[in-house]
Amino acid sequence: VAELCVCDLLVAQCDVNCCCDPDCSAADFSLFTTCSVPVVTGDSRLCSQKAAIYSLDVEANPPERIFKVIEQVNPSVFCIYATNYKQALSFGSPEMPTSENFDQLLKQFGSATFSAGPDSWSMDTDAQNPSDANETHRYEYGAPIQTVDAFLRLPSPVVSSWCSDANPAGFLINQATKCTRSVSVEKCSNIQAVSMLFYINSSILAVPKSSQMVNITVQSVVAQSLNGMRTLLNGSDVLRLPMILDELCINIVLGVSYHITYTESGEIIEAAAAFVLGAINKEALSIQQSFEISFTQVNTQPVPLSGNPGYVVGLPVRAGFRTHGYPFLAESFCVALILSTNKYSQLTILQSTSNQDCLAAQGARTPILFGYNMISGCKLRITAAMKCQPLTQTLLDLLKGQSFPEYVASFGNSQAQNVLDWVPITHLHISEQSDNDRIYNAFQSSCQIPVSLEIEVKWTKYGSLVNPQARIVNVTATITTTTLKQLPSGRERTIPVTSSVVFTDISSPAEPGYKAWPTINAKLPFDFFFPFV
Numbered sequence: 184v185a186e187l188c189v190c191d192l193l194v195a196q197c198d199v200n201c202c203c204d205p206d207c208s209a210a211d212f213s214l215f216t217t218c219s220v221p222v223v224t225g226d227s228r229l230c231s232q233k234a235a236i237y238s239l240d241v242e243a244n245p246p247e248r249i250f251k252v253i254e255q256v257n258p259s260v261f262c263i264y265a266t267n268y269k270q271a272l273s274f275g276s277p278e279m280p281t282s283e284n285f286d287q288l289l290k291q292f293g294s295a296t297f298s299a300g301p302d303s304w305s306m307d308t309d310a311q312n313p314s315d316a317n318e319t320h321r322y323e324y325g326a327p328i329q330t331v332d333a334f335l336r337l338p339s340p341v342v343s344s345w346c347s348d349a350n351p352a353g354f355l356i357n358q359a360t361k362c363t364r365s366v367s368v369e370k371c372s373n374i375q376a377v378s379m380l381f382y383i384n385s386s387i388l389a390v391p392k393s394s395q396m397v398n399i400t401v402q403s404v405v406a407q408s409l410n411g412m413r414t415l416l417n418g419s420d421v422l423r424l425p426m427i428l429d430e431l432c433i434n435i436v437l438g439v440s441y442h443i444t445y446t447e448s449g450e451i452i453e454a455a456a457a458f459v460l461g462a463i464n465k466e467a468l469s470i471q472q473s474f475e476i477s478f479t480q481v482n483t484q485p486v487p488l489s490g491n492p493g494y495v496v497g498l499p500v501r502a503g504f505r506t507h508g509y510p511f512l513a514e515s516f517c518v519a520l521i522l523s524t525n526k527y528s529q530l531t532i533l534q535s536t537s538n539q540d541c542l543a544a545q546g547a548r549t550p551i552l553f554g555y556n557m558i559s560g561c562k563l564r565i566t567a568a569m570k571c572q573p574l575t576q577t578l579l580d581l582l583k584g585q586s587f588p589e590y591v592a593s594f595g596n597s598q599a600q601n602v603l604d605w606v607p608i609t610h611l612h613i614s615e616q617s618d619n620d621r622i623y624n625a626f627q628s629s630c631q632i633p634v635s636l637e638i639e640v641k642w643t644k645y646g647s648l649v650n651p652q653a654r655i656v657n658v659t660a661t662i663t664t665t666t667l668k669q670l671p672s673g674r675e676r677t678i679p680v681t682s683s684v685v686f687t688d689i690s691s692p693a694e695p696g697y698k699a700w701p702t703i704n705a706k707l708p709f710d711f712f713f714p715f716v
Contacts, residue, residue, distance in 0.1 A: 184235045185252055190220045196647050199492065202237035202248050213245035214645065216593075216603040224255065230262035231255070241603065293341055293349070320390045321449030327351035328443070328451070330385040331396060335441070337474050338362055338376065348376060352441065352476050354449075359475045368465050371425045371432035377470070378425055379458055382439050387454050399441075402455040407437060409462060423460060430465060437461040441476040452481060489553060490595020493645060493652025496554035498595065500640065500655070502530035502588035503605070530588055532638065532682040533581060535559040541581055541680050548584055551638070551684050553595075553653065560681035567670040571630035574667075582636040582662070582682055591640075591658045611661040635663040635681045644690040656689070 188203035197207040202218035216239075223235040231254065238249045280288050322328070328335040334351040339360035341347040346362035364376060375381045379401070386396035404416045404423065416423075423434040438459035445451050463470060489498035531548035541561040551557065561581075565574070590605040597604035614631065639659045644651035670676060 184223050184225055184233050185250075187223050187225075187235070188220070189223070193647065196649070199646050199652070202239070202250070203235065209247070210245075212239070212248040215239055215246070215248070217601055218248075226263070226266070227257070228263050229266070230257050230264050232257070289342065293347070320393060322354040322391060322445070322451065323449060324355045325353045326391065328354055329388040329391050331388070332385050335385075335387060335476075336382070337441075337476055338364075338472065339474070346376065346472060354445075355478050357475075357477050359473070361471060361473045363469050364472050365469050366432075366435065366463060366467060368427060368430065368432045368463060368467070371435060371463070372427065374425070376472075377435045379422055379434070379436060379460075380424065382436070382458075383456055387443075387451055389451050390449070397451055397454050399454045399456050401458065402442065403457045405457075405459045407459055407461040409464070413459070431462045433462045434460050435463055435470060436472065437470060438473040439475070441474075443476065443478045444481055445478060446481050488596045489592075490653065492594045492596050493654060494553040494595040494642070495653075497552050499550040500530045500553050501592040501595070501597065502590060502608075503592070503599070504586075504589050505605075530591060530638075531584055532557060532636070532684055533559050533561065533680075535561065541578075546585075551640075553640075553642075554686055556683075556685050558681065558683040560679055562677050563680055565667065565670070565676045565678060567672050567674055571632070571667070574630070575632050578633045578680065579662075581680065582633055583660075587660070591655055593655045594652070606655055606658055609657070609659045611659060613661060613663045615663060615665045630667040630669075631664045632667050632678075633662050634665050634678060635683070637661040637663070638682075638684045639687060640684065641687045641689050643688070651690075 188201065188205070190198055190201035191204045191206070192198055192201075193206070195206060197211045198204045200215050200217055200219040201207065202212070202215065203220060203223060218237045218239060221237050223237070225232045234253050234255045236249075236251050236253060240247045240249055278284065278288065328351065336348050337350050337352040337358055337360060338346040338348050339350040339358075340362040341350075344363045346364045350360070352358065364374075366374060366377060371377060383399040383401065386398050389395040389397050401420060401422075404421075405413050406416050407413045425432055425434045427433075436458060440457040442455045442457070443451055444453035459473075461470070489495060489501050494500070530551045532551060534547040534549040536543055536547060539560075539562050541563040549557075549559070563578070588608065590607055593604050593606050615634075637660075639657075639661070640655060641657040641659075642653050642655045645654035646652045665678075667676075667678075
């Protein structure tokens with residue numbers, strides 16, 4: 184088991200957070216945030232087996248990988264004492280494809296499911312296999328979503344770019360595919376795969392092999408003209424079938440987007456489909472279709488990612504709050520949703536308005552986009568009647584928003600339960616005071632008000648040099664205050680208020696052919712070079 188590694192995907196390269204990858208060095212392990220595969224075992228049916236345990240010592244400097252092999256004993260009475268059937272320990276040599284047997288192999292193995300028998304896929308719930316006795320009645324990750332006749336189809340290209348309708352949609356696996364479909368105006372009404380009915384006529388089973396069914400509802404229908412213009416159609420409950428009109432075939436399905444809602448126990452409760460319909464003329468011999476499927480747990484808000492794993496330039500920086508309590512659970516961070524307002528407390532800055540009035544711009548926020556240096560501002564008119572404390576709080580709310588996040592996700596796909604994947608925001612305060620202002624403040628009534636917020640995001644290239652991933656390592660928010668002297672009665676003053684964001688790449692340049700070593704910020708003991716200076 185010490186040589187088994189299911190997360191080792193890259194050839195001769197270190198896989199991120201793969202603690203069993205033999206290509207990873209100690210320097211690579213020091214950059215890991217968690218072990219994606221903490222335990223590697225063999226056959227769980229054996230009475231006694233070895234298990235490889237992987238973990239990280241985050242308290243070490245730099246962090247180190249911990250590896251050990253332990254002996255596990257199967258508590259079950261029915262276990263395998265020894266594996267003495269040699270033929271079961273290896274796979275038979277596959278038949279190599281040739282020009283003579285290619286069509287036969289494609290027919291046998293080209294579909295989504297295959298076995299020794301061509302009719303192995305059966306939805307007959309009466310004839311259960313012996314292995315079904317311990318099967319839980321719920322969908323598990325990756326399991327094909329079953330329907331009353333087979334499974335939910337998500338067409339995709341198999342060998343070439345042509346669509347194959349035998350690809351099943353896997354539970355909790357977000358997919359997006361594109362493929363080419365052969366069509367003609369004369370036969371368009373007879374081609375099932377270009378009709379809306381083909382994608383919604385079969386109900387989904389709420390759980391595998393059950394009689395409870397979930398109908399697929401039509402969420403929206405968008406019509407696309409020949410020049411590519413799209414229009415949202417009213418009445419999504421109306422079934423629009425392909426038909427010939429003025430030498431055109433209209434209502435051709437160009438795209439389908441499924442959205443599945445499920446419960447925590449793995450039961451599907453809702454299924455919706457959004458369609459894009461188009462038209463073809465006599466010159467068209469084929470069309471390109473696109474298919475998507477996404478999943479959302481009931482009573483939860485979906486959280487969009489900003490990269491996988493590294494940030495993508497132009498996508499919002501994800502931020503959130505740390506809740507009180509220990510240990511760190513999945514709810515330990517309230518991940519911010521990327522919306523246009525600050526309702527969910529994402530990392531945002533002040534949004535400039537056309538009239539440049541700070542009071543009018545209060546509450547208008549714009550999300551910070553990764554890699555985009557931004558600056559915004561407004562002007563605030565101050566009168567002698569304004570009080571210092573309310574004015575200071577108003578300006579802070581204007582610069583930071585109602586709820587300024589405490590943490591920023593280091594990766595675009597950081598999960599809430601991975602505490603080490605979140606970077607705390609460092610807050611600094613700077614005062615713009617001249618010597619004359621200090622002397623004035625000592626003898627007169629003055630007020631320190633915030634006038635600018637500067638956010639610096641430091642990021643680095645992480646992982647392989649071939650495909651580096653953007654990772655945020657530090658975020659600093661600096662509030663700058665200035666002295667507001669007491670105005671005489673009837674006088675006014677206008678001050679500028681600014682917000683800015685700067686992204687700084689602190690990656691160490693790597694020489695060609697060598698890996699980039701991490702930089703360790705450490706201070707030597709004061710007598711390290713004694714007796715030399």
